[in-house]
Each structure stands twice: as C-alpha cells, then as structure tokens.
Amino acid sequence: MIEQLTKRFGSRTAVDSLTATVQPGRVTGFLGPNGAGKSTTMRMIVGLDRPTSGSVTVGGKRYDKLAAPMHEVGALLDAKAAHPGRSAESHLRSLAATHGIGKQRVDEVIAITGLESVARRKAGKFSLGMGQRLGIAVALLGDPATLILDEPVNGLDPEGVMWVRQLARHYAAEGRTVLLSSHLMSEMAQTADHVLVLGRGRLIADAPIGDLLGANAASVRVRSPRATELAALLAGPQVTTTPGTDGAFEVRGLTAAEIGDRAGAAGISLHELTPVSASLEEAYLALTQHEVEYRMEAAR
Amino acid sequence: MTAAAPATAAQPTTAPARGKLTFGGILHSEWIKFVSLTSTITTLIAIVVAIVGIGAIIASSARSWIEQSPGGATDFLAASAATGGISLAQLIVVVLGTLTVTREYGTGMIRATFTAAPRRLTVLAAKVVVFAVSVFVLGFVAIFATALLAQAIVGDAAAVGLGDGETWRMLVGGAGYLTLSGLLGLGLGALLRNTAGGIFGAIALLLVLPIVLSLIDADWARNATSFLPMNAGATLYSPATDLTGIPQEALDQMPPQLDPLQGLLVLLGWLAAVFVPAAVLLRRRDA
Numbered sequence A: 001m002i003e004q005l006t007k008r009f010g011s012r013t014a015v016d017s018l019t020a021t022v023q024p025g026r027v028t029g030f031l032g033p034n035g036a037g038k039s040t041t042m043r044m045i046v047g048l049d050r051p052t053s054g055s056v057t058v059g060g061k062r063y064d065k066l067a068a069p070m071h072e073v074g075a076l077l078d079a080k081a082a083h084p085g086r087s088a089e090s091h092l093r094s095l096a097a098t099h100g101i102g103k104q105r106v107d108e109v110i111a112i113t114g115l116e117s118v119a120r121r122k123a124g125k126f127s128l129g130m131g132q133r134l135g136i137a138v139a140l141l142g143d144p145a146t147l148i149l150d151e152p153v154n155g156l157d158p159e160g161v162m163w164v165r166q167l168a169r170h171y172a173a174e175g176r177t178v179l180l181s182s183h184l185m186s187e188m189a190q191t192a193d194h195v196l197v198l199g200r201g202r203l204i205a206d207a208p209i210g211d212l213l214g215a216n217a218a219s220v221r222v223r224s225p226r227a228t229e230l231a232a233l234l235a236g237p238q239v240t241t242t243p244g245t246d247g248a249f250e251v252r253g254l255t256a257a258e259i260g261d262r263a264g265a266a267g268i269s270l271h272e273l274t275p276v277s278a279s280l281e282e283a284y285l286a287l288t289q290h291e292v293e294y295r296m297e298a299a300r
Numbered sequence B: 001m002t003a004a005a006p007a008t009a010a011q012p013t014t015a016p017a018r019g020k021l022t023f024g025g026i027l028h029s030e031w032i033k034f035v036s037l038t039s040t041i042t043t044l045i046a047i048v049v050a051i052v053g054i055g056a057i058i059a060s061s062a063r064s065w066i067e068q069s070p071g072g073a074t075d076f077l078a079a080s081a082a083t084g085g086i087s088l089a090q091l092i093v094v095v096l097g098t099l100t101v102t103r104e105y106g107t108g109m110i111r112a113t114f115t116a117a118p119r120r121l122t123v124l125a126a127k128v129v130v131f132a133v134s135v136f137v138l139g140f141v142a143i144f145a146t147a148l149l150a151q152a153i154v155g156d157a158a159a160v161g162l163g164d165g166e167t168w169r170m171l172v173g174g175a176g177y178l179t180l181s182g183l184l185g186l187g188l189g190a191l192l193r194n195t196a197g198g199i200f201g202a203i204a205l206l207l208v209l210p211i212v213l214s215l216i217d218a219d220w221a222r223n224a225t226s227f228l229p230m231n232a233g234a235t236l237y238s239p240a241t242d243l244t245g246i247p248q249e250a251l252d253q254m255p256p257q258l259d260p261l262q263g264l265l266v267l268l269g270w271l272a273a274v275f276v277p278a279a280v281l282l283r284r285r286d287a
Helices: A037-043 A088-097 A103-114 A129-138 A159-171 A185-191 A207-214 A229-234 A256-265 A280-289 B022-035 B037-068 B077-083 B088-109 B110-116 B119-153 B165-192 B195-215 B220-225 B227-236 B248-253 B259-284
Strands: A002-009 A010-018 A027-031 A053-056 A073-076 A146-150 A177-182 A196-201 A201-206 A219-223 A240-243 A248-252 A274-275
Touching: A002 A159, A010 A053, A010 A201, A027 A037, A027 A088, A027 A159, A027 A185, A037 A053, A037 A073, A037 A196, A073 A129, A088 A103, A088 A129, A088 A256, A088 B022, A088 B110, A103 A129, A129 A146, A129 A159, A129 A219, A146 A159, A159 A185, A159 A240, A159 B259, A177 A185, A196 A207, A219 A229, A219 A256, A229 A256, A229 A274, A229 B077, A240 A280, A274 B022, B022 B119, B037 B077, B037 B088, B077 B119, B077 B220, B088 B110, B088 B119, B088 B195, B088 B227, B110 B119, B119 B165, B119 B259, B165 B195, B165 B227, B165 B259, B195 B220, B195 B227, B227 B259
Parallel strands: A027 A177, A027 A196, A073 A146, A146 A177
Antiparallel strands: A002 A010, A002 A053, A196 A201, A219 A248, A219 A274, A240 A248
C-alpha cells in the first residue's frame, strides 16, 4: 500500500522512505510523536499532499484514479475541514452528492454520529468534539472499505472516545481496513491489533501490538545484600541481568517467583523483588527515544 | 449533545447505492455548496439591487432630460440604463467569484472537497460552471427586468426594442461580461488561494491598471487601454460607437476600437492567462 514514500517540505523531510502495508480485518494503529509524519502520510494516501517520491496506493490504485474514492476510503483528516457558514447537513449533502449518495445515507451518518440535534446548525458553531463527529460522519458517508482516522478522539468526551474505539473495532471485524493515528500509546493499546510506529518520518516498528510489548518484556527488580552472588546464580542463556541504580538490578527472562525460589534455595536474602510490567507507553517511549538509530523489524 | 448508544452506533446500516464519482455528481455538490451559504444569497441579492437600482436612477434622469429636449432619446436608452449598473455589480461579482474558491482554502473545506473528489481540475470546472451559469442567469434576468423598468419610467421614448439585435446584444453582453469578470476573480482565487490577494488582483486588473495606463503619455499605453479586461468587456454591452463624421486625425489619436466579438476574445484571453497557471498549480500543489 505504501512504498518508499517520501515527502519533503523544503529542507525538512516529513516522511522518509516509508514502506508499509495496512491489512484489512484489523485495526492498525499509526503511532508517533507529534510531527512524526503521521498526518502527512495520511494526507498522501488520499492525494491531498503529493509525495516527493515513492507511491501510495489503495487496493492497487492511486487514490485519484479510483472510480469511487468515497466508497473505497473514508477519511477524517482535519475536524475543521468544513465551511463555518454552512450547516452540518448541507456540508454532508454536498460531499455525498459527488458520488450520488442520497439523503437517506446522510441522515444515517448523522444518526450514527449522534448529530441529529445539531444537524441544521452551522458548522462554525460546533465545539471541537462536535466537529470531530462531523468529520467522522463525512468519513462514513461512503460506507468505505477503508477507514482512515487521524487523531479521532481529540476533543471527544469519554463516551465519544469509547464510541470511536467500538466503531474502529466494528469496522475491522467486518473485514474492513482501519488505520487510526494517535500520539498516545495508551489509546492504541485499547484499540489497535497492529501498530506502525513512526519517528521523524521513518518507520520504527511494524508489528502486532503484543510483540511490541514483548520486545520490551517485563523485568523484575531485585535488591539483595549479596547481589553479585545472586546475579551469578540466576545467569542463564535466556536470562539477562542489568545493574540498576542504588544497588538494585533488573532481571529479564525469569519470573519473580523463580528468582525468589532460587534465592531461597541458596539462602540469599532478598530486600526487594518487584515485577516491573512494561507498559505500552514505556515500550513506545523506548522506541521513539532512539528513533533514528533504533529500527525494529516486525517481530515474527 | 448526546451520543448514540455505542452498541447501536456501530451497527451496520443499509448499504448506500454504490455510485461512482462523476462530473454530474461534482456539479451537484458544487451547486449545494453554492446555495447553502447565506452569504452567497446575500451577495446575489446585492448584485440584483446594484443593477436595478442604478438602472432606475439612470432612467429617471433620462426622463427629465427627455422632457426638456424632446426627441433626444436614443434607440438604446433602455438597454443603456439596464447595463449602467454593471460597473458596480462587477465588483460584487468579482468578490463572490474569488470567495467561491478562497473560502474553501481559508476554512479547510478544500480538504474535504478534494478527499471526496480527488480529480481537482474536474472540481474547478464544476465550480466554474455553477458560478458562471448562476451569475449569467441572474445577471440577465436583472438586466432584462431593468430594461423593462427603464421603459416604464421613461415611457415610449425608451421602448425596449425586443425585435432589435443590438438591444439583445447589449442585454446578453451585459450578463456575459458580468459572468466573465466574476470568473476572473474565481480564477485569481484559485491561483492565489487567498481572499485578499484574489480580490486585490482582480480589482487591480479591472480598475487600477486602466488608471495607471492613463497616466502614461505614450501611444502604446493608449493602445493598450483598449485591451484591458474592463474596456474590452465593455464592448460586449455598450452601444456600438458611431465613428462617422470624426476626422481621420482624431481617429488616429484614439485607442483602437474593438468590436464586441474582438472584446469577447480579448476577455477570454485574460481568463486563459489566469486559469492556465491556476490549473497547472492546482494539480501540483498540496491541498
């Protein structure tokens, strides 16, 4: 879908040789700090930005060559992409008209996004959350095979956030392609099956969300007066120990119970034995901190 | 506001008819956009008011003038009154034309537009058609109604010669010039993507350039004046200039006189000069 995609704005490279494929039937999270190139990539998918080099296709075709773009891709890229003087309903009707989509579908997406009470109000009077819902309504108009949502939960209330998650999951369960961007890993943890992590325009990770967690697997913090002795005792091919601060050290590859049992068997007293579960957030930070050097291929 | 219950929200809905992206669809879309803004409607009303209002003023003055000097009415008086408001109306039309494009960029609407319809030149063409047809029809109705109004005000001396080709040429030409001057604004809006820039560009071409050229005392400047958009366009709706009886030396001093067809071609040339680069950039630039 995305091949060697590069976009430069003057001397700044926003997206750098990005190659990835977004698969149908699952929610793909598109993750990266602000300015990592997520939005630019999404804009290039629907042809709003022209790639400097490389290509991006949807179902094998460039977006502007599709016979019915709105049925192929529904995109929320910018919640404020509406004329403030036009009512939400007219906004939706005008966009629907391009594909001959009728009033019935317009009313449906208004109902789906819960905008019935404000549909006749001018878009300029909308709050951020309402604007976001209107943007999602536009994306859903064509009942698209691929749904692209850029930071969809921005400005939504908790109920709205839940709703977007369910919508994304539901679309993926129907076998559609869902690409969802966020700069918050926690958001992804609850929604995505697969993540693409972007840092300074480069692809850092392309992996199932579980693997991303696994790569930064849980460790156990151990503190003991006989630390060196204990470390030697625990050593093994699958086990790594890293000295930490203030005399503690981190053990990977063993559970807290195994460490405790072995220490007990050897009569080594333990002052601390704390399982440290790597949160997705930490995994993400670890990735993006070294975004340039660190490249992780899809764990297989 | 209340969100639809999540459980029902994600229910599959009846699949919409799988229409394709067509020029007709884009045209319909642009039409909905054009008429769904209160500001557009207000502007269109202002155009009608300008044409009818100025026409009525001209007809009233003509009436008192005719009463003082019987036989002074010209054949084209009604048509002249009807087209008298065009120089004011064109400014409103230019602003409307520019805004048709630049407000989409200014509000971010253009991204929704180009996501729904990624064929950008087709979108621009649809905008041109919707704008041109609307302004032409409205302009012609207003001009025609003003001609009838002028006839009513002045009386028989200013009868609208509906069987007369020249009268029709002036009435249709007036609506045509109004439309083309508006398209100049629309094209500059598409080229510059900025409201202030587009309006200033169009006003500069229409009003400022003639003043600048008139200050230059040279033959080329005098000759060029005829080819400026407003002067070339004025030939579309002005009565034909009667040059009989003017001495040859005076004729040589005058800028070249374009006939209506030549004027139309010059005006179309100006539009091409704006729309060709606008179209090229529209395809290349990021939206």
